Amino acid sequence: HGGEFRLRIEDTDRARSTEPAIAAILDGLQWLDFEWDGDVVYQFARAARHAEVAHALLAAGHAYRCYATADELEAMRAAQRAARQPLRYDGRWRDRSDWPNDAPFVIRLKAPQTGSVTIADAVQGPVTVANAELDDMVLLRSDGTPTYMLAVVVDDHDMGVTHVIRGDDHLNNAFRQLALIRAMASFEPGWSEPAYAHIPLIHGADGAKLSKRHGALGVDAYRDEMGLLPEAVENYLLRLGWGHGDDEFISRAQAIEWFDLSGVGRGPARFDLKKLESVNGHYMRATDDARLVTLVAPRIETALGRKLTDADRDMLHRSMAELKKRAANLNDLATSALFYLRTRPIPMDDGAAKLLASAAPGVLAQARGLFAGINDWTAAGLEQQARDLAERSALKLGQVAQPLRAAVTGSAQSPGLFDVMALLGRDETLGRIDDVLATTTA
């Protein structure tokens, strides 16, 4: 829609807004290629301006001092609970002016008590709430710091925010924020109401809401631990709660063209890791080999415990076309690539050991002999030898190829065996077979 994307860090809770927490947000946004316009605004730095607005409201009679203590308010709520009444501030200081001079106080908004407010939400549609349901919220705490409710409204106004798009856990807040905006607008020009869009929250696979304690992960977990591609995460998230016909894979450009808030569903969607991995696999296959080599290299270096040489990277690059068809994420890709780069003797996994143990006697040695005499060390040439051997020994090709695969890759699964051998080269391939022959005869 050609708008601006402004980034504001709401860090008024000093305990939670640590340096690493903020860095993780910026880092995650950048990884997903969500570039914001202009400078990052830090809310805490604007506390004085927030207080200024609270005092302007107080002076204009749209706010008042409340001297109720925490204990007093707790007692009030307990009584409301006991009487099965809704829990809300009862306005006990709303109309008083006998202010004690020395006692601590908060500033509360003098919100309208009659009538109702309707929000034309771009996602939820028109939503109406009676003003009687809303109580007088705290604007400024007793220590003089602003609450979130005050801060957002003031910052949105000062930053020229026209569209507030956020999780629907904020829908209720919108009504109170609107009351604040209207109070300001009543005596200061320029306070306009933004358009609201409240997007449903995402739930875990079990239907329970995603939270820190329950399945919610930082963006870095999807990147680092799970080895996903940013475009895959973006595509998956885009399709959660929104769709465009039967389209599953939607590029950034298409998303920009097609996406509209009116198409966003109103019910929460469940997070399905299987589908995310599937989408990621699609993007892995679509990614060019060079980028995959760069992305997967650090993981391989960690697994191998050494830096990759240029020759390693070249080997990786040449094997990538086949490897990427078999991997749903960068972790799997790294694991599946290891055997190309290991130094002899390579380890055998359980599947490989089993194949070697049940192999027809002598096949490995015979194949080794045939391969040693080969002139053109190509996939086609190697395959021909293997086929000839199988035919002569009345074996299926698999009975020849599988033990060979185990010896050469250390695993029962790999890309096409003869392509692997061609890539590995004569010396390495024959050496790996020799390694196995040495251990089995010994």
Add this chain to the structure above:
RNA sequence: GGUCCCUUCGUCUAGCGGUCUAGGACGUCGCCCUUUCACGGCGAAAACACGGGUUCGAUUCCCGUAGGGAUCACCA
């Protein structure tokens, strides 16, 4: 509990009164391809929460029930 919101295959969704014997994708299960595993191809099982209306006709509109969600701080 009050207020507000939601409800199509197990999951994400298409559907915006008749084209629905309800489409796609993931997952599941078969088959094909094949030296293994994948990829790819073909196919199958699988849903309109329930009950009332409105209408010539409801998946689509309205109401109720049930279920689910959000929120009710001197947190954001």
